[in-house]
Amino acid sequence: MKNLSAKSFRCPYQESKLKSTANLVARAQSEIMSEKLEKVNLVWLELNGCSGNIISLLNGQNPDFQYLMTQMSNFLYSNSLLAAEGSEAMDELFNVIGSTFILAVEGAVSLKDNGVYTIIGRQKEHAVTGLEAVQKLGENAAYVIAVGACAAHGGISAARPNPTECVGVHEVLQRKVIQLPGCPCHPDWFMGTLAYIMLYGEPPLDSRNRPLMFYSTTIHDRCPRRSYFDQGIFASKLGEKTCMFKMGCRGPVTRIDCPIRQWNGHVNWPVEDDSPCIGCAQFGFPDAMEPFITFNTTRGE
Numbered sequence: 001m002k003n004l005s006a007k008s009f010r011c012p013y014q015e016s017k018l019k020s021t022a023n024l025v026a027r028a029q030s031e032i033m034s035e036k037l038e039k040v041n042l043v044w045l046e047l048n049g050c051s052g053n054i055i056s057l058l059n060g061q062n063p064d065f066q067y068l069m070t071q072m073s074n075f076l077y078s079n080s081l082l083a084a085e086g087s088e089a090m091d092e093l094f095n096v097i098g099s100t101f102i103l104a105v106e107g108a109v110s111l112k113d114n115g116v117y118t119i120i121g122r123q124k125e126h127a128v129t130g131l132e133a134v135q136k137l138g139e140n141a142a143y144v145i146a147v148g149a150c151a152a153h154g155g156i157s158a159a160r161p162n163p164t165e166c167v168g169v170h171e172v173l174q175r176k177v178i179q180l181p182g183c184p185c186h187p188d189w190f191m192g193t194l195a196y197i198m199l200y201g202e203p204p205l206d207s208r209n210r211p212l213m214f215y216s217t218t219i220h221d222r223c224p225r226r227s228y229f230d231q232g233i234f235a236s237k238l239g240e241k242t243c244m245f246k247m248g249c250r251g252p253v254t255r256i257d258c259p260i261r262q263w264n265g266h267v268n269w270p271v272e273d274d275s276p277c278i279g280c281a282q283f284g285f286p287d288a289m290e291p292f293i294t295f296n297t298t299r300g301e
């Protein structure tokens, strides 16, 4: 008899949520192939951070990164992946101004001393700061997407004592920025948002400009350990299979779909691996979520 594990039996509604990205991307590709839709010009700017979001995107599957590069977009610029160097690279970056393009930014914007602590390249003798690049490109882009915690709200780059005065991208632009917080951003959150924009324009957003298709529900509300919480059965040490609320789990205040989407090719996520959610996809991470393993779970969102 077939073993109906949690993974082999999913609620159809949750299953449809999980497939949202693949369905959107498939529709975008079908419209591109039938020439109803053009590939989008995409610029991926890396500012003050660890480059974890481009690495996360490279690890994406269904659809994978190659698909993004070849089927969906004209991938015009990425600090990590571009072959060009020096002034030539900066020329390629700023030459997109005047075309219709989407700007994806990962990493925070360093403001201290006019941004001099994040130099992304040199154009002849001029040192180009991340602040300058994001302002020039951001005001000209069709859409701006802040990818990951640092771009969305400062994240780890802006953690106390924030020596380079890092802020999120929206704080230096006079326009709407679609926010995809997470440390890192899941490949599906970015690919789904991009495909939605290509097909229909701006996706439905919450009051903090996060796409509702990914960020509408707290982890706590979809957690498989929720019945333990409701019965007051709590883990007292890591490794126990009950609710980790008293181990500091931030699932109750973190809005994102990790319990159904999962990571590394949709195979696992922190709580299933006996680690409390540390709220990496919630605004304020990490300062507002620390300390990560604690009985004090009363701190606000």
Ligand code: SF4
Residues within 6 Å of the ligand: 219, 220, 221, 223, 224, 225, 226, 227, 229, 242, 243, 244, 245, 249, 250, 251, 252, 271, 277
């Ligand atoms: Fe909520 Fe965390 Fe407990 Fe899951 S483990 S029920 S997310 S407090």
Ligand code: F3S
Residues within 6 Å of the ligand: 183, 219, 254, 256, 258, 269, 270, 271, 276, 277, 278, 279, 280, 281, 282
């Ligand atoms: Fe991050 Fe919590 Fe998901 S730590 S990866 S938001 S389960």
